[in-house]
Amino acid sequence: MGYITPEITGKFPGYLSPSAGLKFADVPNGLAAISKVPAAGWAQILAYMAFCEVSQEQTPGSAAYAGDFGFKVLTSSDPAEKTKKLNAEIANGRLAMMAIIGMFFQDGLTGSAWGDWANYTASPLRAFENELGVQAPVGFWDPAGFTADGSVEDFKRRRATEIKHGRISMLATMGYITPEITGKFPGYLSPSAGLKFADVPNGLAAISKVPAAGWAQILAYMAFCEVSQEQTPGSAAYAGDFGFKVLTSSDPAEKTKKLNAEIANGRLAMMAIIGMFFQDGLTGSAWGDWANYTASPLRAFENELGVQAPVGFWDPAGFTADGSVEDFKRRRATEIKHGRISMLATMGYITPEITGKFPGYLSPSAGLKFADVPNGLAAISKVPAAGWGQILAYMAFCEVSQEQTPGSAAYAGDFGFKVLTASDPAEKTKKLNAEIANGRLAMMAIIGMFFQDGLTGSAWGDWANYTASPLRAFENELGVQAPVGFWDPAGFTADGSVEDFKRRRATEIKHGRISMLATMGYITPEITGKFPGYLSPSAGLKFADVPNGLAAISKVPAAGWAQILAYMAFCEVSQEQTPGSAAYAGDFGFKVLTSSDPAEKTKKLNAEIANGRLAMMAIIGMFFQDGLTGSAWGDWANYTASPLRAFENELGVQAPVGFWDPAGFTADGSVEDFKRRRATEIKHGRISMLATMGYITPEITGKFPGYLSPSAGLKFADVPNGLAAISKVPAAGWGQILAYMAFCEVSQEQTPGSAAYAGDFGFKVLTSSDPAEKTKKLNAEIANGRLAMMAIIGMFFQDGLTGSAWGDWANYTASPLR
Numbered sequence: 001m002g003y004i005t006p007e008i009t010g011k012f013p014g015y016l017s018p019s020a021g022l023k024f025a026d027v028p029n030g031l032a033a034i035s036k037v038p039a040a041g042w043a044q045i046l047a048y049m050a051f052c053e054v055s056q057e058q059t060p061g062s063a064a065y066a067g068d069f070g071f072k073v074l075t076s077s078d079p080a081e082k083t084k085k086l087n088a089e090i091a092n093g094r095l096a097m098m099a100i101i102g103m104f105f106q107d108g109l110t111g112s113a114w115g116d117w118a119n120y121t122a123s124p125l126r127a128f129e130n131e132l133g134v135q136a137p138v139g140f141w142d143p144a145g146f147t148a149d150g151s152v153e154d155f156k157r158r159r160a161t162e163i164k165h166g167r168i169s170m171l172a173t174m175g176y177i178t179p180e181i182t183g184k185f186p187g188y189l190s191p192s193a194g195l196k197f198a199d200v201p202n203g204l205a206a207i208s209k210v211p212a213a214g215w216a217q218i219l220a221y222m223a224f225c226e227v228s229q230e231q232t233p234g235s236a237a238y239a240g241d242f243g244f245k246v247l248t249s250s251d252p253a254e255k256t257k258k259l260n261a262e263i264a265n266g267r268l269a270m271m272a273i274i275g276m277f278f279q280d281g282l283t284g285s286a287w288g289d290w291a292n293y294t295a296s297p298l299r300a301f302e303n304e305l306g307v308q309a310p311v312g313f314w315d316p317a318g319f320t321a322d323g324s325v326e327d328f329k330r331r332r333a334t335e336i337k338h339g340r341i342s343m344l345a346t347m348g349y350i351t352p353e354i355t356g357k358f359p360g361y362l363s364p365s366a367g368l369k370f371a372d373v374p375n376g377l378a379a380i381s382k383v384p385a386a387g388w389g390q391i392l393a394y395m396a397f398c399e400v401s402q403e404q405t406p407g408s409a410a411y412a413g414d415f416g417f418k419v420l421t422a423s424d425p426a427e428k429t430k431k432l433n434a435e436i437a438n439g440r441l442a443m444m445a446i447i448g449m450f451f452q453d454g455l456t457g458s459a460w461g462d463w464a465n466y467t468a469s470p471l472r473a474f475e476n477e478l479g480v481q482a483p484v485g486f487w488d489p490a491g492f493t494a495d496g497s498v499e500d501f502k503r504r505r506a507t508e509i510k511h512g513r514i515s516m517l518a519t520m521g522y523i524t525p526e527i528t529g530k531f532p533g534y535l536s537p538s539a540g541l542k543f544a545d546v547p548n549g550l551a552a553i554s555k556v557p558a559a560g561w562a563q564i565l566a567y568m569a570f571c572e573v574s575q576e577q578t579p580g581s582a583a584y585a586g587d588f589g590f591k592v593l594t595s596s597d598p599a600e601k602t603k604k605l606n607a608e609i610a611n612g613r614l615a616m617m618a619i620i621g622m623f624f625q626d627g628l629t630g631s632a633w634g635d636w637a638n639y640t641a642s643p644l645r646a647f648e649n650e651l652g653v654q655a656p657v658g659f660w661d662p663a664g665f666t667a668d669g670s671v672e673d674f675k676r677r678r679a680t681e682i683k684h685g686r687i688s689m690l691a692t693m694g695y696i697t698p699e700i701t702g703k704f705p706g707y708l709s710p711s712a713g714l715k716f717a718d719v720p721n722g723l724a725a726i727s728k729v730p731a732a733g734w735g736q737i738l739a740y741m742a743f744c745e746v747s748q749e750q751t752p753g754s755a756a757y758a759g760d761f762g763f764k765v766l767t768s769s770d771p772a773e774k775t776k777k778l779n780a781e782i783a784n785g786r787l788a789m790m791a792i793i794g795m796f797f798q799d800g801l802t803g804s805a806w807g808d809w810a811n812y813t814a815s816p817l818r
Helices: 004-009 030-036 039-054 079-110 152-182 203-209 212-227 252-283 325-355 376-382 385-400 425-456 498-528 549-555 558-573 598-629 671-701 722-728 731-746 771-802
Strands: 015-017 188-190 361-363 534-536 707-709
Touching (some): 015 039, 030 079, 152 252, 188 212, 361 385
16 A cells, blocks of 8 residues: 555655655655665654554464454454454455565566556666567567667667568578479579589578589678668668568558568568478478378387377487487387386285285295285395395396397297287287386386385385384474475485484574574664664774675674674583583573473474574575675665676677676676686687688588698698598698787787777777777677687587588488487
């Protein structure tokens, strides 16, 4: 109501604080109001809260404990009416809790949690909602936050890029589909090369057939599209109108409609072409009847045993990607055996629980009865040596009693035991399919039973019967609270040691108490202010001089540390804390925290443990935020000195991420180190862009004619692409590479503060004489360099694995992956 009322009724007249000259009208609505509350106001708020707490008897069972503070407007003297009103109040309170969280969130985003959304035109969320491409039902959708900075220039640049990408993708998508439907052109694509249109395969494989002149034509057409129109920001072409009125229109409304439709179709085409590339790479075709592509390695095993609805042939780990029938059959034979063993093991767990165990002796010589053998994993310890011998002998018999070479009946799962298989081939296939499915289920079941057995002592039966499980040892202890119950994911109590549990609990209570004090120590000075006077008169240190948070550590005088340590020592030695004592369990005799009543003490200690756990999480978060931002409490906008703010306007800081330094390289706030790393990043990016193009270009355009080294008889054509090229570079070539690197380093003044140190080597194609344009170009270069660094690492990795980072995978038959 405090959010809504001032918006509807207006604010009080006059002054909120006459002494501070603060009018009610000066207090903003919502979260911003917090900054205007004077110290006396906080005192009044806290005093009223204290009054509400202490003015009523609120012990369990009292009327106030159940919500009735005697204010009969909210409750009633009639029990039925009181119940009805309290029920309504609880429902309204739940709604209000949801509402206030939503208001906080909207307030933080838009600057207001109440009022007409249409009035908040200054919100960055409103900047682009009427632009092209905003379509029902999603509306303006920017989950990555590219437009969060509200930059119209960046938005229009991205929109121009999106339209171009969409147009290229629509052409590419049609280029995939059309030849499949209409067929290919008659005649020759390249008469001089004797290349017919019919010889060009569809999809990605077509790239390998485009002659050099074809690539030249493609690049020339791309260049024509770029330079034939004025595409500076604000021009018609920049907004997508190249004057081709089939796509646009002379009528502005019709043009907007057509461009909207084109953007939507372009988005669909971008998704489609990526899907086609992916399907093409996997199956050899991105269009057509899947049934026609029988040569795909994905088709090799789809009619084998074990392929069952609804999944069909399922191999997420890619074991069959190499198409090896031999390996597939070997794995299938192994799967059938593992499944049979798992079915026997699963039944071995379950059967003794249901039917009981055999009478008599398992080993008469050892005096071991079947009844003495526990169920599950514990049984392993009871098997006598002769039993292990029988098990191994039976396994050996199963292996050698049948011919199991590839192609034999037993290799495919038929050991001649017709209960499991059959003489009828169709029936045998049906039974083996069922057995494979049951075996898969049993493999999952037996792993689950092993896991449950190891945790609880039993994999079968009523959990309530297993009171001896180490998981049951501590489920009624302090700190075990709904909804989690006893929770020990790290397994500290798995050994069942009561002594260790109680020691850890005593430690947890102490840590929680320290963390609660520390958390309050962070928050309180921010809200109530600091003590007046001196912390250390002898050192001339005032309380007001001590910063909040971690920075306060540097201000504590030696005598202060001595007092802290003395108090800690007092807490430790002033009570008997040996195991079993009251203090060991958390009761230091301070009855505000505990109680003389055992039930009340248990309740209070439980609450304290829960609060302590929350405080341990809170103080760690405050330490982390303090270390990063310089404050764990307050308005982030006030902390302009934070090292995180030092570099947020530097080159390379781009939406939607903003300044991003997850490794904390800039945490020390050193401008010198930042600029050195930025200079290094620009160089690495430039080298990576050259290296990436060096990988791609020879594959597309071919290599230079003639000799790389006439003296060594080494032709350019003899140099392999990628990493293998390193072995072919002659000594003089390395000399030239190193000489060029040295020239780049010494031909410019690159001391800190110089133009070259910031990336400007005077080559104005990359930079500019205009400072704003230079910044824009360097930002773009840094982004491209980052992409190239990722690309070249990927190419190195693929090259090392497959022998090529670019080209037709089918050509690399020598790769270890094949």
